Amino acid sequence: MLLRIFIFLLIASLSISPWYFFAVPFVIWYLFNFSGYELIILAILIDGYFGAFYNFPYLSVGVLVVVFLVDFIKPSLLMYTKNNEVVS
Amino acid sequence: MKKYLSTTRGNYHLTPHKQKRRKRWLILVIVFITVGLVFPWFISKVSEVVMYPVHSVVGWIKNSDDAIPVYLRSRNELLAEIEQIKAEQETKNGTQLTIRKLLDENIALRLMLGVSTSTDRVVAKVLSRPNTLAYDFLQVDQGEKQGVKVGAAVYSGLDSVVGVVVHVAEEYSFVELFTSPGFRSTAFVVGPNVFSTLEGMGGGIARVHLPQGLSLTDEQIVLLPGVFDGVYGEIVSVENHPTQPEQYGYVSPAVAMSSLYFVSIDKKVISLKTTEEIKDEVKEMVREKTRLDKDFVDAINFAEEELVDDFELATTSADIVEDIDNLNIEETENSSVTDL
Numbered sequence: 001m002l003l004r005i006f007i008f009l010l011i012a013s014l015s016i017s018p019w020y021f022f023a024v025p026f027v028i029w030y031l032f033n034f035s036g037y038e039l040i041i042l043a044i045l046i047d048g049y050f051g052a053f054y055n056f057p058y059l060s061v062g063v064l065v066v067v068f069l070v071d072f073i074k075p076s077l078l079m080y081t082k083n084n085e086v087v088s
Numbered sequence: 089m090k091k092y093l094s095t096t097r098g099n100y101h102l103t104p105h106k107q108k109r110r111k112r113w114l115i116l117v118i119v120f121i122t123v124g125l126v127f128p129w130f131i132s133k134v135s136e137v138v139m140y141p142v143h144s145v146v147g148w149i150k151n152s153d154d155a156i157p158v159y160l161r162s163r164n165e166l167l168a169e170i171e172q173i174k175a176e177q178e179t180k181n182g183t184q185l186t187i188r189k190l191l192d193e194n195i196a197l198r199l200m201l202g203v204s205t206s207t208d209r210v211v212a213k214v215l216s217r218p219n220t221l222a223y224d225f226l227q228v229d230q231g232e233k234q235g236v237k238v239g240a241a242v243y244s245g246l247d248s249v250v251g252v253v254v255h256v257a258e259e260y261s262f263v264e265l266f267t268s269p270g271f272r273s274t275a276f277v278v279g280p281n282v283f284s285t286l287e288g289m290g291g292g293i294a295r296v297h298l299p300q301g302l303s304l305t306d307e308q309i310v311l312l313p314g315v316f317d318g319v320y321g322e323i324v325s326v327e328n329h330p331t332q333p334e335q336y337g338y339v340s341p342a343v344a345m346s347s348l349y350f351v352s353i354d355k356k357v358i359s360l361k362t363t364e365e366i367k368d369e370v371k372e373m374v375r376e377k378t379r380l381d382k383d384f385v386d387a388i389n390f391a392e393e394e395l396v397d398d399f400e401l402a403t404t405s406a407d408i409v410e411d412i413d414n415l416n417i418e419e420t421e422n423s424s425v426t427d428l
Contacts, residue, residue: 048134
């Protein structure tokens with residue numbers, strides 16, 4: 001849980017810093033390891049921070065699409081045993 | 089085998105509970121985005137408050153003088169500085185080019201300004217050259233509105249005449265070049281000091297023909313006495329077959345047609361002049377060009393009547409030869425030869 005919070009805060013910090021591109025691998029890792037719904041809220045807040053809602057919130061919509069896409073394909077990328085155990 | 093696998097017990101199938109949770113998130117997110125789109129100021133205020141700690145941390149890393157931020161920043165700052173210097177260098181190079189271009193244009197315009205104020209001329213920009221027009225004409229961007237008239241001489245630089253205006257529209261004009269095929273004009277060749285006929289050959293070259301026995305060599309200046317300060321160019325090649333009665337000198341203008349960007353057009357139309365006036369003007373031109381003594385130049389005997397067998401009327405355009413012919417007959421009767 002602590003790791004999740006730490007990565008989430010790291011992504012938030014990186015996203016509004018000049019090193020925002022370093023957030024991308026963390027986001028991908030986060031999406032595949034945890035459910036990434038909170039990242040959508042974060043994207044909305046970042047869009048609000050930059051005033052993107054006055055035009056179009058590309059980041060929010062992009063993250064929304066990515067989160068649900070990953071959520072959709074994640075079961076297909078996991079291997080299960082006969083005892084319904086997932087091999088990570 | 090199973091115990092050697094890194095396994096995690098869990099159920100990753102999409103259960104109804106998960107589906108419900110996903111739907112809940114989706115609705116929440118859509119509501120957020122809709123509220124944001126409808127009330128952007130509201131989302132911005134909320135973001136400002138919620139993101140404040142993150143903003144502070146990032147600000148601390150970016151601006152603080154503490155050890156950790158300084159350590160994090162130093163390398164990135166150096167990289168950024170390198171990028172900035174590179175960008176500045178590129179901009180500087182671009183600016184240098186712009187400055188050079190403007191400087192060249194400025195010099196050309198100043199030259200033309202001097203020409204246009206010292207002599208009564210209109211400065212015009214060349215719009216099209218013979219290679220882009222169906223005719224062997226120059227198209228310039230000054231026309232009737234600016235006082236351009238048919239028959240006016242067109243110069244490149246101060247005294248290098250390139251042609252004559254043959255058509256004037258309101259906003260533009262066409263200039264027939266001295267090198268246009270069929271164009272004929274009286275010319276004076278400095279060196280042998282004889283009058284001859286300059287014929288346009290096309291392709292930026294004109295030709296003068298002189299009888300055998302006269303010294304016709306490269307780099308001799310060819311003047312057009314019919315035009316004020318009318319230097320046309322210099323002889324670039326001589327064709328001389330001893331068995332032939334004439335020798336030919338090929339003349340090229342001082343400025344290549346492809347290099348012509350600005351020209352100046354005389355506001356006055358070329359006027360008719362007597363032989364004596366022409367001779368005086370030629371002597372004046374020769375004295376200016378060669379810087380010879382006035383008495384020496386005055387002593388030069390022009391030998392056009394004796395040397396040029398097929399003495400023709402001096403003209404500046406093939407189209408107006410006939411008009412001049414009639415005029416010449418009248419002038420000849422009065423013991424005066426008309427010329428341009």
